[in-house]
Amino acid sequence: MGKDKITAVVLAAGQGKRMNSKIAKQYLMLKDKPVLYYSLRTFEDSIVDDIILVVGSGEIEYVRKHVIEAYQFKKVNHIIEGGKERYNSVYNALVSISNTNYVLIHDGARPFVTNEIVDRIIKNVIDTKACIAGMPVKDTIKISDKDGFVSDTPSRENVWMIQTPQAFEYELIKKAYDIIMKEENIHVTDDAMVLEYTLGNPIKLIEGSYQNIKITTPEDIKIGEMLLSDQG
Numbered sequence: 304m305g306k307d308k309i310t311a312v313v314l315a316a317g318q319g320k321r322m323n324s325k326i327a328k329q330y331l332m333l334k335d336k337p338v339l340y341y342s343l344r345t346f347e348d349s350i351v352d353d354i355i356l357v358v359g360s361g362e363i364e365y366v367r368k369h370v371i372e373a374y375q376f377k378k379v380n381h382i383i384e385g386g387k388e389r390y391n392s393v394y395n396a397l398v399s400i401s402n403t404n405y406v407l408i409h410d411g412a413r414p415f416v417t418n419e420i421v422d423r424i425i426k427n428v429i430d431t432k433a434c435i436a437g438m439p440v441k442d443t444i445k446i447s448d449k450d451g452f453v454s455d456t457p458s459r460e461n462v463w464m465i466q467t468p469q470a471f472e473y474e475l476i477k478k479a480y481d482i483i484m485k486e487e488n489i490h491v492t493d494d495a496m497v498l499e500y501t502l503g504n505p506i507k508l509i510e511g512s513y514q515n516i517k518i519t520t521p522e523d524i525k526i527g528e529m530l531l532s533d534q535g
C-alpha cells in the first residue's frame with residue numbers, strides 16, 4: 304500500500320467586508336508580509352503533499368506573482384477561483400482535486416496556524432476520517448431571545464469555538480458537499496456543518512490554539528501584529 308496523499312485547501316476568495324479595507328484582508332500586511340503568506344508558509348513546511356489556493360475572481364495572476372513566486376512556495380500546484388460564499392469556494396476546490404486521500408481545509412485569514420496544529424490534525428484525520436480544530440470557550444455563554452434578553456445559559460463545559468484546519472477523508476467530504484450543493488437554501492459557515500447536515504459521520508474536536516485567530520475586523524490586524532512581535 305502506498306503513502307496516503309494529503310492536500311491542503313487554503314481559502315482566500317473572501318471579500319473581507321467586515322475589515323472595511325480597500326485591499327482584501329488576505330493581502331493586508333502583517334509585519335512585513337501579507338496575511339495569506341503565513342498560513343501558506345506553515346502548510347509548505349508541513350508534510351502535506353500539495354496546496355490548492357482559492358482566490359477571488361480575476362486574482363489568479365496577481366497572487367501567482369506577488370505571493371507564490373515572490374515567496375517561492377513550491378507546494379501550491381493549483382490556484383483556482385472561488386465562489387460567492389465560503390462553501391462555494393470550498394466546493395470549487397473539492398471538484399478540482401483528482402486523487403488525494405485527505406483534505407485539510409483552512410481559512411487563509413487564519414495566519415497563526417502552527418506546524419503542531421497541522422500535525423495533530425493530520426494524525427487525527429487518519430484515525431477518525433473527520434476532525435476539526437477548535438478551543439474550549441473561556442467565557443460564560445448566553446443565548447439571547449429575539450428581543451436581546453437572556454433566555455438561557457448553557458453549560459460551557461462542552462462548548463468549543465471552532466477554527467480551521469478542518470480535515471476529512473476526501474471521498475467523504477466530497478460526497479457530503481455533493482449532497483448539500485443540490486439544496487436550495489444553504490446555511491453553513493464551516494465544513495463540519497456540511498457533514499453534520501448530510502451524512503452525519505462523527506467529527507472529532509482537536510485542540511487548535513487561542514492564537515489561531517481569524518483576521519476579520521480591523522482590531523484583528525493589531526492583535527496579529529502583537530502576536531507576531533511576541534514570536535520575535
Ligand SMILES: Nc1ccn([C@@H]2O[C@H](COP(=O)(O)OP(=O)(O)OP(=O)(O)O)[C@@H](O)[C@H]2O)c(=O)n1
Nearest residue numbers: 314315316317318319320321387388392411412
Ligand atoms: N466566498 C468566499 C468567502 C470566504 N472565503 C474565505 O473563507 C475564509 C473565512 O471567511 P471570512 O473570514 O468570513 O472572510 P470574508 O468572507 O472575506 O469576510 P467577510 O465575511 O467579512 O466579508 C477567509 O479566508 C476567506 O478568504 C472564500 O474563500 N470564499
Ligand SMILES: C[C@](O)(CO)[C@H](O)COP(=O)(O)O
Nearest residue numbers: 389410465466467492493517
Ligand atoms: C470556518 C470558520 O473559520 C470556523 O470558525 C468560520 O465559521 C468561518 O466563518 P465566516 O462566517 O466565514 O467568518
